[in-house]
Amino acid sequence: MTLSLWMLLAFAAWTLAVLLVGVGVRRWTLIFKGEASLTSFPGDTAHGAPAYRRAVRAHANCVENLPVFGAIVLVGAVARLSPAGFGALSALVMAGRVLQTTTHALLPETNRTVALRFGFFFLQVLAMIAMSAELAAAAR
Numbered sequence: 001m002t003l004s005l006w007m008l009l010a011f012a013a014w015t016l017a018v019l020l021v022g023v024g025v026r027r028w029t030l031i032f033k034g035e036a037s038l039t040s041f042p043g044d045t046a047h048g049a050p051a052y053r054r055a056v057r058a059h060a061n062c063v064e065n066l067p068v069f070g071a072i073v074l075v076g077a078v079a080r081l082s083p084a085g086f087g088a089l090s091a092l093v094m095a096g097r098v099l100q101t102t103t104h105a106l107l108p109e110t111n112r113t114v115a116l117r118f119g120f121f122f123l124q125v126l127a128m129i130a131m132s133a134e135l136a137a138a139a140r
Helices: 002-032 050-078 086-106 113-137
Strands: none
Touching: 002 050, 002 086, 002 113, 050 086, 086 113
């Protein structure tokens, strides 16, 4: 299995971990302590502490970006293209994802943390653009 496919698997696993730890543990703790019911978490209404809301948003952001990264990696795998640097760029995407999610979920929102979080996101975008360009060049 290529490094880029390992990074795609890692991205999916990270998304699940953020859901289970960042969102699930908090919800189930409240439910088991009797402080909330199963219906206490409507998806269309802001609820919970700021840290919980950031964790929910961090998970949603993972879900929003996983298909884009997945499409790029899978196109390379299906086309049997492995340009030099493709794996390293996929690892850069994954590192940026972990740093962005961690910053988003664990640090309070300030101008500095939002800028830092955006920097990690932008790193991922640039790496995915570079990966796409490498695939396009290798396919010629």
